[in-house]
Amino acid sequence: MTRRLAQLLAGLLLYGISLAFVVRAGLGLAPWDVLHQGLTELTGASIGSMVIAASFVVLLLWIPAPAAAWLRDDRQRAPRRRLGRPDDADAR
Numbered sequence: 001m002t003r004r005l006a007q008l009l010a011g012l013l014l015y016g017i018s019l020a021f022v023v024r025a026g027l028g029l030a031p032w033d034v035l036h037q038g039l040t041e042l043t044g045a046s047i048g049s050m051v052i053a054a055s056f057v058v059l060l061l062w063i064p065a066p067a068a069a070w071l072r073d074d075r076q077r078a079p080r081r082r083l084g085r086p087d088d089a090d091a092r
Contacts (some may be wrong), residue, residue, distance in 0.1 A: 023047060072079060 022029060029037055036050040043050070 019047065038085070 019033065022033070023037070032054070033047075036047050036054060037056065039045070039050040041046045045053075
């Protein structure tokens with residue numbers, strides 16, 4: 001566990017350094033980094049803070065995705081069950 005945590009922190013440190021080099025060079029940014037740079041200019045916060053904030057928001061939006069997929073799948077199967085037709089899961 002300690003080794004993996006050290007690897008994670010080393011990777012995040014290298015990512016932060018490389019992002020700083022890319023921003024400082026002014027050669028252009030990756031799409032997500034453009035979002036972070038724009039949020040930085042709007043809010044006045046650091047680009048690192050915006051990376052963390054945007055990642056947190058994306059993770060929060062991702063959490064209900066499996067539940068939404070399950071509901072969508074159930075809605076597709078319900079009309080077939082009402083008509084008495086087996087769906088693919090019942091046929092197996």
